[in-house]
Amino acid sequence: AITNDERDDNKNTTIEVKLNSETKANLENLQGLTRSRNAMLANAKEVLPKKYMNKYDSFSLRGTLYQPKGNLDTLHSRCEAILPSFRKMLTRITKAAGLDPEKVATWQGKDIMLTSKVPYTSLTVAPLKTKARCVEKAENEYDGDVTRLIDIVRASIVVADEDQLLCVAKELQNEKVVRLKNRFKEPIFTGYSDALYNVEIEEIICEV
Numbered sequence: 001a002i003t004n005d006e007r008d009d010n011k012n013t014t015i016e017v018k019l020n021s022e023t024k025a026n027l028e029n030l031q032g033l034t035r036s037r038n039a040m041l042a043n044a045k046e047v048l049p050k051k052y053m054n055k056y057d058s059f060s061l062r063g064t065l066y067q068p069k070g071n072l073d074t075l076h077s078r079c080e081a082i083l084p085s086f087r088k089m090l091t092r093i094t095k096a097a098g099l100d101p102e103k104v105a106t107w108q109g110k111d112i113m114l115t116s117k118v119p120y121t122s123l124t125v126a127p128l129k130t131k132a133r134c135v136e137k138a139e140n141e142y143d144g145d146v147t148r149l150i151d152i153v154r155a156s157i158v159v160a161d162e163d164q165l166l167c168v169a170k171e172l173q174n175e176k177v178v179r180l181k182n183r184f185k186e187p188i189f190t191g192y193s194d195a196l197y198n199v200e201i202e203e204i205i206c207e208v
Helices: 021-047 050-055 072-096 131-141 162-172
Strands: 002-006 011-015 123-125 155-157 177-182 195-201 204-207
Touching (some): 072 155, 162 195
16 A cells, blocks of 8 residues: 655545455565665675776777678588687686686585586586577567677686686786776676677687
8 A cells, every 4th residue: 555645634545455366476576676686786796897897898890790791501600610719719718827628617515506417617608599599589680680689609718816807807908809898897787797798700609
């Protein structure tokens, strides 16, 4: 119930709001999400990489990033062709940061999980996004324009401390970075934060 004091005539007005089960469930989910976000942000204050945040601002060399023109089959084939070069580049960068690319990444003694059964390693190079998933994402987000798909080739590097993060960032400066989203400085709504790089290899834009 919502109560509104009407001071002019000293009367109280009570408005009863009845919620159906679906609305109640949605509100409970939203409350849970908000609690998780607040807890994540509170924890982040203790571990945020402030040196990195102050040194590397988000940027984009182009307003909107596009892959080379062509159909999905051609694009997917080109992505597959540069995948070994992408892996080799990131392996070198990961090792330069003092990390073992194949070591399972942990936080506070626990494995960081990619899926319920598969943990992240210091370097996790994902399989190419499937053609079916490419079509779905292009239709849902880009009006069917597959050249907007810049994460067909993608990977994650998990660091243990800020020094390693700074080393990875320094090494990436030697590559053709076309965009950086510093989401440590500008976290997404849920509170999740990271550094998202887009790197171009043989005209193909990849995501790290």
